[in-house]
Amino acid sequence: MENPSSSNIEKLQQDCYHEWMRLQAKRMTDLKQALTNGEKNDDELRELIETVIGEFKDYAGKRSEQSRRYSSNYFAPTWNTCLENALLWMGGCRPSSFIRLVYAMCGSQTELRLANFLRNDNLDGLSMALGETPGLDEAGESMSDLTPEQLYKINELHLKTVQEENKLSKQAATLQEDTADMPIALAAFYKEEIGEADVEVESALDKYEANMARILTEADKLRLTTLTQVVEILTVVQAVDFLLAGKKLHLSMHEWGRLREHRRLESCGGGGDPGGEFSGG
């Protein structure tokens, strides 16, 4: 259909999100399985990584398609929790948070390894401290093996990503400021009735939404590029660990947000379903 009605678009946006979250939960299980099975076949792991990234690309494509007319929904989606919306940057996570996640995983694993070494002052402990782990089957463990070269590349990517984020933030700021200018501000001033319809205002607001849709698409592109580049810097096992951590963080934040909201409602008798949507084992 060339021109789906607006109600269809709103429904499509929401369905698209729920479908995406279901897929996230499924892929989380797949990634975990691949690691705990101790799959050493790099080709298989690589295939899984490509699938995961391809799915993100498809999702971004759908969002771009669906936001073209009604982009406002994406900047504080009703399907998100308050907590998630307070964390939102251009309709999603900050691309730079992917990199922070790499640092967090790397730092924690190095700490863990050091703690193990100090606890067991024997050869096993030493070999662990030197990264000579026998099977790499502990979740996340691969991240402590980041080489100085990898860390350098990750840092370069961080700086570049923050710059790109700032560019998009600036564009959005200008668009936001523009709404306090002609024709919107003036129409508001000269109308006798508040909210009186006005063709020029409607067209200016449509244009604002279209411009914000363009920025949303750019932001999704930046998220995709950053994700792809992080994965390219990592080894395949590290990439699987990293993608798993990302999916778990996203799904957990949604659930923690729900729990916090539930707790607030509970105390005034509102209730709701405290059971998680995506609580995979």
Next chain:
Amino acid sequence: MENPSSSNIEKLQQDCYHEWMRLQAKRMTDLKQALTNGEKNDDELRELIETVIGEFKDYAGKRSEQSRRYSSNYFAPTWNTCLENALLWMGGCRPSSFIRLVYAMCGSQTELRLANFLRNDNLDGLSMALGETPGLDEAGESMSDLTPEQLYKINELHLKTVQEENKLSKQAATLQEDTADMPIALAAFYKEEIGEADVEVESALDKYEANMARILTEADKLRLTTLTQVVEILTVVQAVDFLLAGKKLHLSMHEWGRLREHRRLESCGGGGDPGGEFSGG
């Protein structure tokens, strides 16, 4: 009460907003009245301006008080329309948009005056073009009389305000990135169950909300300072025109957002009340 329950806080936040919007509608009428009555008594106008600014200060104070524990609500409030939330910067309008509004008003009035001059090549037209209007009782007209000195000061304020906005945006970006770090990201990674409760995560999320509350308070302070400084640069009649334009823009945007949402729901049989909340004549 030292520790009102969270449900009370949520209700208070919403009530506080509705009370504020009612007050906006009332003050809009008062400001309009003061202008159309052609009140030349600067003291009376000045008193009205002080009242309006004082009320904004009170509102900011209440928000600061009420956001201390649950600030997430303010970053994409459920009481706003999607359109308003897509325009939000730190729980409100961009302080720099106050300045854009001054420029918009000034530019449109100058255009109007020039058009009048070109239309009536007589003495009346000439005197209007020279700003020698007899009564200044046309809404907004005072804004075309901004002196070069006033415009210079407004421009200085614009630059300073954008710098302050950027500082706060940067602080919020850092806080957002931090949630992809320890302890939140790691707890998410090592939990077997998605969304499993965790004292350390809860405390980190509480800290995040408290930090965002601090930024919200800073942003409200910046909005207040900018508003106050714009008013100080303007003459009293200009200030009344400007405050009236600001209130009309805020109230209109809320109504236009409602109308756009209604139109989307209408097409799928949802309905709702298309009548405005604050449609003052």
